[in-house]
């Protein structure tokens with residue numbers, strides 16, 4: 001199950017400082033969209049306003065056309081996974097995964113079926129009785145994913161979920177996350193500052209810089225046809241060739257950017 005997600009004029013200020021300029025973004029049902037950008041560009045702020053954990057200064061969030069701006073986080077049908085796994089240390093793996101389902105007052109049978117299913121999905125069935133401290137970082141992150149997937153949210157938000165893992169494990173988990181996205185069929189919004197990760201995972205990338213969206217497009221769009229100087233510099237191993245191309249100069253007089261793939 002998946003849902004369409006829309007941010008309309010969504011913005012966030014903290015006092016005089018702008019965390020996110022008024023922003024429009026539509027994510028299609030079942031899509032894998034990545035928010036990519038340098039630290040401080042507003043990725044987490046946008047994600048947290050979608051989740052409901054941060055209240056916007058302006059604008060609204062719609063899920064399948066329904067305005068959820070004032071709906072509390074637990075009632076939006078959204079699942080979240082963070083960089084820090086935030087597993088309960090005193091609970092077994094099985095109980096960690098069951099927690100959200102029990103909170104939702106599912107029957108004992110429903111909980112058992114959903115937990116077993118989620119653990120199988122992340123290939124951690126045989127670790128059900130262990131405690132978080134008995135698992136590696138990668139295994140803990142799998143459990144955090146299973147805990148989120150267990151109640152089958154139609155939208156899943158992931159904020160730098162692989163940021164704490166070493167490179168090799170991160171690449172392995174990227175492949176796992178792609179597989180899980182296909183299996184679940186949910187809408188994924190994924191945050192990273194790592195362009196390789198974004199290019200590998202995403203149906204579309206929303207490139208952010210200084211509290212605003214620079215460009216939204218497929219990985220190929222951003223790689224081959226960067227819309228701005230920032231996009232050209234951030235994506236790929238590009239060369240900026242500034243020349244006299246007056247005939248093709250944009251209406252604004254901006255020089256045309258030519259990116260050469262590396």
Ligand SMILES: Nc1ncnc2c1ncn2[C@@H]1O[C@H](COP(=O)(O)OP(=O)(O)O)[C@@H](O)[C@H]1O
Pocket residue numbers: 014017018019020037038039040041042043044045046
């Ligand atoms: N609670 C807060 N109070 C004040 N400023 C904040 C708060 N949260 C984020 N910001 C600021 O908003 C900007 C965007 O932050 P954030 O969305 O976390 O960026 P990113 O996730 O892209 O690194 C940053 O300048 C950050 O310092």
Ligand SMILES: [Mg+2]
Pocket residue numbers: 043044045
């Ligand atoms: Mg962040």
